[in-house]
Amino acid sequence: MLASESIAICKSLVHKEKEENVLINNLRAEIPPCLSGKVFEDEILPRLNREEQIFMRQRFSLLDQFSTEKIFPDTTGRVYLLAQILPVLPEQYVREMRNKLSSESWKFLNGHYADDGRNGLILKGMPDEMDQIKILKILDEKSRIILDSEKALLSEILFRSGVADDRNSFYANMVVDTEHEFYFEHYNEHVPGMMVIEAARQFGLATCHKYGMIPESEYQIMMSDLDIHFEKYVDYHLPIKLVGTVDVKKRAASGMWKKVILNFQIIQNQTLAVSIRFNGRSIEKALFGELRQEELYNKIGDFRYKPHTNSPGRHKFCLRNLENYEYIDGALKEISTRDFKIEIPGNDRYDPEKKHDFLFSFDNRYFINGSCYQTNIERSGNSLIVDFSFSDLSEEDFDNLVQCLKLYTKAIECRDFS
Structure with a gap:
């Protein structure tokens, strides 16, 4: 089904x-609580397969002539009403329910129904979906409520049909x-x-x-x-x-x-x-x-950044001395749009101002290539902490750097922005 x-x-x-x-x-x-016969029969049903047609006919019922003339006096032609809407409450039904319902429930019903001229009640307007359900619950007609999953399919069929x-x-x-x-x-x-x-x-x-x-x-x-x-x-x-x-x-x-x-x-x-x-x-x-x-x-550009501690190994870099073409291994400690700091294991001392080129890779998704030079060296135990400033960075590489700072680093707390 x-x-x-x-x-x-x-x-x-x-x-x-x-x-x-x-x-x-x-x-x-x-x-829609109601559809004209022309829309339902000529525009919707012909576009549906047999199973969908059966489904639609079970959820929309053809309104009888008396109810059509009373509820839609300005309408000519046939009208189909959503099956969970009760157009008429017959005299016997009203008499039985009158002794069962509270005054509050009757007040709510009277907001939607009027005398039909035959001692019964008839709709005087189309209730919205929430009121449709409330009416059915008041009248103990919950079995008529169309399930939300069925309404979703109804909506999809009507949407495809331009209704x-x-x-x-x-x-x-x-x-x-x-x-x-x-x-x-x-x-x-x-x-x-x-x-x-x-x-x-x-x-x-x-x-x-x-x-x-x-x-x-x-x-x-x-x-x-x-x-x-x-x-x-x-x-x-x-x-x-x-x-x-x-x-x-x-x-x-x-x-x-x-x-x-x-x-x-x-x-x-x-x-x-x-x-x-x-x-x-x-x-x-x-x-x-x-x-x-x-x-x-x-x-x-106002901040310095550290790589995320919860994503080790997602960033890699290669640093090469442009004088002797030796490669330098190390760990990225800090980075900004102007410079970066790395930790180099070992005891070798590197001269300030020495130029290098570099390649950063973040998550094998962003790559940054350019030139840099050393600006400061400090010893920390058996390692060297070396600062580098960018000296040559293309516009594309700078854009990639900005994206990497955003995605893979965290700003270091700064007094200016605390």
Whole structure:
């Protein structure tokens, strides 16, 4: 059967390299509560295979003429209604339920239903998805609720057919793996807050890429601010639903979202657990890289750096004396955009100002080649600590050096920036 299990999303939509770090599934847009007969019969069904057609016909029901005229008085032609929406509550049904329901429940129902002229009730508007579910729970009709995995498939079919709800509402489910080595590195009886925030971030990214038509390979989504309110703890043994609305402030000519405000809620057992709001904008990755590179260049020269202690062996270097072409072995101790310091084992003394050429390799990914000269020598036990300054470094090698400092080193604490 179609959609019997949760539908995973592509890890690239949330900028992840490992599947275990994807924290959402069943991503979808809000399902339109109704479809015209023309759209359903002429535009959607012909594009589907037989199994998908059966699936769609089970989730959308043809509305009878009386209900169509009452609910959609300005509509001509046939209407298909989402199967989890009850268009009419007959007189006998209303009479039986009246004595069972609380005044609060009746007040909620009266917000969505009106007298149908036959002592029953009829919808006076289309409820959103959360209210659809609440109505079914009030009326003890939970068996009619369409599963989230099925709604994800419905959404995908409608998306492929070019049919979308105009409310810009989106949904997903949170995936909680209590064996995750980062989020559950120690026992926790609820979902960690950082995991909740990351799931919401992924929900926003995936929504923008898929429904905002922002290609993940070409564009970066920049977040300008993030506002989070925790109302209650999120339990990992119960289903977790993410619900979001998107206010598109600016679009490109193609329709792609350029600037958005996203308002998300994390719902558990129909109760608000967390509310999240963030502003974001899409920017071409090439432009983003230029902006970040300029910012990085302005700051990185103010510090000296040490290689990461948790990644020994990831950097290698070769140093050669340009006078006698002897190679010098040693260990990199410090480096900056201007100079570097190495530790050389042995008792040989090297003359200051002697010129060398060098080749640095970081993780066999970045290579830096240039010339340098000695500026200082100090003895430390059986080793020499030798300082070198760069004397000849091409623009490309300098760019590689900046990237290496960013990826493979850590800044040494500086009083100017403490």
